[in-house]
Amino acid sequence: MxxxxxxxxxxxxxxxxxxxxxxxxxxxxxxxxxxxxQRPRFMVIACCDSRVDIPAVLGATTGDIFLHRNIANLIPPFEPDGEKHGTSAAIEYAVNFLKVAHIIIVAHSDCGGVKGCHDMCAGDAPEFEQKTSFIGRWLDILRPGYERVSTVEDRGARLTALEQQSVIVSLENLAKFPFVEKAMAEETLTLHGMWFDIGEGRLESYDSEMDSFYPV
Structure with a gap:
């Protein structure tokens, strides 16, 4: 073959x-x-979705952004248990070796990964519940976010809220990485969260003190 x-x-x-x-x-x-x-100032963690061109949205040129993509722009908890962690390895490299000044997590509208997490947690996607599902086990990261928004009645609003939870849950996990926590304490690194509306071209930023997103 x-x-x-x-x-x-x-x-x-x-x-x-x-x-x-x-x-x-x-x-x-x-x-x-x-x-x-390379000497990028930013690390961006974005979804794999082909419709979200983050370098173009942020007006970046070659060498500006250390870009990492995965399903639903998720960051796993800090668990150095010997398993393979591509996202965690990228973060470690960006913070400890590239010394980036900012890490930006960017979620987006109509996210298939977030919808998959929603359906799995609601019991409507049994294929993702299988232990052999790479997608399902990855989307387990977002289960805490689903629990926070599960009572939102309107499905569309619930999915948007879960997309934004993908940013919040990831920021919470990221801030617990020891080397990230250290860099933040030394004021050499700041974290940011964004949500991008594909159809409207609208970018919203997350304010952790207000616990809300607002148009930039």
Missing amino acids: TIAKPLPSYLVNRYHGWRATTYAENKSWHRRLAEDG
């Missing part, structure tokens, strides 16, 4: 177009990044 095949021709053509334009116009910057290494 052939494990990997050549890229589709349309992707190859897109690459050549990028190299002939964007790269050619910024060649010296790319070479400087290659020689000097």
Whole structure:
């Protein structure tokens, strides 16, 4: 069996177009990044959703953002138990080695991962309850958030509230990582939470003192 095949021709053509334009116009910057290494000021943890282009939304250029994506932009609890933790490893690298000044968690509207968590916790997605479901076990991280919003009567409002809980639960978990807690205490790192409305192009920021999101 052939494990990997050549890229589709349309992707190859897109690459050549990028190299002939964007790269050619910024060649010296790319070479400087290659020689000097990366020094991003921000780490962004976002959902895998293809509709959420965070670098574009934040006006970022190459080298600005250390970007990590996962299902529903979740951060697991600090549990160094020998298991493989891609998200936790990315956070450790960003804080301890890249010395980023900000970590921003970005959730979004119409999130399939959040909807999956909602349906699983409501008993409507038994496939995610299986121990063999990678998705289900990952979405267990958001169960505390579901419990907080489960009494919201309107389903649409409940899903939006759970999307925003994905930010809040993740911030709560992130703040308990010892090296994150230390950097925050030394005032070298600040944490932020955002929710992005795909259809409206609206970005909202989380205020932990008010426990609410507001338009930026």
